[in-house]
Amino acid sequence: MATKPPLGDAYSLILEAIDVGVYRPGDRLVESELAERFGVSRTPIREALQRLETQRLLTRDGRSLIVASLDHNQLAELYVVRAELEALAAGLAARHATAEEVRVLQEMVAQDRRLAGDPTALARANKRFHHQIHLASHNRFLVQQLDLVHRSMALLATTSLAAEGRTEDALKEHEAIVRAIAARDEEAAAEALRTHISKAFVTRLKLDAERHEEGI
Structure with a gap:
């Protein structure tokens, strides 16, 4: 049975x-x-x-x-928290990541370029990439909080990576994040990830504005 x-x-x-x-x-x-x-x-x-x-x-x-769905204010609140927590994770990863963890991040960025024409697959790869940075921070409490934030991200109906031109920019931003982590530059890693989330938020707002205009 x-x-x-x-x-x-x-x-x-x-x-x-x-x-x-x-x-x-x-x-x-x-x-x-x-x-x-x-x-x-x-x-x-x-x-x-x-x-x-x-x-x-x-x-x-x-x-x-x-x-559930997120209204404009909830979306803004979510991205503010996400940007700061992700930036903290990147900074800690620059300090604590093992050589093997850095190599995995580098390989992820290289592999993700092959998915450039598939926003859905790239969105899944993007989640794996960010989660790997969370783990590389070696801070279990931060990882727990980021898990909660990313659960709420599931309420977003579309991926910002589906926007025209966003895929290439996002991949370049990932490369900058990994370079800073590999260089053990905590401030640069945190700022690179904070900028990455900020640009994703701008793209999200544009997508939502377009969907609203189309009556979706």
Whole structure:
């Protein structure tokens, strides 16, 4: 008899589905449909939904749970926090990263250039790149806080890397971040990552303005 996936798996499955756009802001999540999709009983699904609601990734619409969305102010607040935490991680990575961790970051940047024509794949690679910097900071409490921030990033309906011209710029920014980390220049690494997040935010605002203008 097959064992049922634990709560953590149900939670991760739903979060991943939101993250990759299977469920978008405003979409209604139904216990029975999720249980059938993921092959999980309704009890862990229910508990996972409660956890996601507590984390404000889901919100109530009457009696229904829907994927939350971020308004302009929430988006701005998220990017402010993300920029500072990511910059701190980059600075700490410049101080603490092992030679092997630096080499992994360099290889990631080189490999990501092959994905330039695929925004979805590049977005996944971008998350791996940033997470590797978080780990290279060697600060578990910072990593935990960044994990929370990146969960909220799942509520953004599109990747800023889909904007025209953004992919090449983002890759160059990644290269600058890794160069600074490899050079053990904490200030330069922090500033390079802070600038990277700032430019991503500007692109995000432009995309949102275009979607609003088109009535999306």
